[in-house]
Amino acid sequence: MTKETPFDIVPPSAIASGRATDAYFDRTMEALEHAEKNPHVVAEVSADQFPTGDFAVLAGLKDAAHLLAGHPVDVDSLPEGQLFDHGPVMRIEGPYREFARLETALLGFLSHPTGIATNALRARLAAPDSTVLSFGSRHVHPSLGAMVERSALLGGLDGISNVAAGEVIGREAGGTMPHALVICFGRGNQEDAWRAFDEAVPDETPRVTLCDTYSDEVDEAIRAVEAVDGLDSIRLDTTSSRRGDFRRIVQEVRWELDARGYDDVGIFLSGGLDPATLRELRDVADGFGVGGYVSNADPKDFALDIVEIDGEPVAKRGKLSGEKAVYRTAAGGHEVGLADRPGPTDAESLFEPLLRDGEIVREFDLETAASRARQDADAVDFGE
Incomplete structure (x- = not known):
């Protein structure tokens, strides 16, 4: 039954509880619960699999972190304000049923702000x-x-x-x-x-x-x-x-x-x-x-994909399997590789802890993020 409200706004309580989801995640939960399956997964949020040369500014991380808080998952991500042109911006590890319903809201929390921040930087x-x-x-x-x-x-x-x-x-x-x-x-x-x-x-x-x-x-x-x-x-x-x-x-x-x-x-x-x-x-x-x-910037088209189940690399067609690491090279390159392999020489690892066992372990400072975006824009030759 439709509940009449003065404005067509999904309340924060519905977002936090996982009700702001696509219906097929409800069906997914019903099927997994029926089958008594809850695999331990590594899932990654990515936009493009390979370099595009079209960098974007990661934003929305504070809201995304608070959405995942309280769920028994470990999360790593790029810092807010970091520029990227491919590969994962976030990695979630834990029992899949603990965050399955949150995917729709999670992607929205990242996609729209990232598009706006990117155009603002331009x-x-x-x-x-x-x-x-x-x-x-x-x-x-x-x-x-x-x-x-x-x-x-x-x-x-x-x-x-x-x-x-x-x-x-x-x-x-x-x-x-x-x-x-x-x-x-x-x-x-x-x-x-x-x-x-x-x-x-x-x-x-x-x-x-x-x-x-x-x-x-x-x-x-x-x-x-x-x-x-x-x-x-x-x-x-x-x-x-x-x-x-x-x-x-x-x-x-x-x-x-x-x-x-x-x-x-x-x-x-x-x-x-x-x-x-x-x-x-x-x-x-x-x-x-x-x-x-x-x-009115176009949202960045993020997707969340399972890349590992119970320690084994997996992926759907068109996606890259296995847990990944992300680097910024000294020359300003954005490099992505398998997490269990050595990274590029003289490169900085960009993934940082965001949550540990459901607890937020990072602070969100707007000035720091803005400064990072400006500095990283110089590093990757973003803009003019």
């Missing part, structure tokens, strides 16, 4: 010296807001916009004004909107005015800096169909502000931006708000 590297903020939570289901914002920060973005998400992940959300605020004051009254904002918001809120609601961007930018003392930045969010040559518009705004002595007022851009536009505009703008490119 955006970060496209404008490495600019402020780049996450503006994309409006493009996804609100229940995913915290995941989107945490993944964006892990990929290296400087800040987030979702208030509730910030409360969940312990980061303060930021933001200034939408076009709706200016429209509420009416055409020709943009100064009233900008002044109301300046007078109402807390002192610590940056003074950033939106300057493309009704008239030319240059006109509104000049009016804004003359209306609000101590303005930090102006923001341009012009609809793409009305932009023309956006770079030339930004250059013209910069010129006219400088000509009037407002060279300390920054220019912040938003609206449908991606790494290509960030690279094009990074020398004429001080910051960017990136939305759908990050939040």
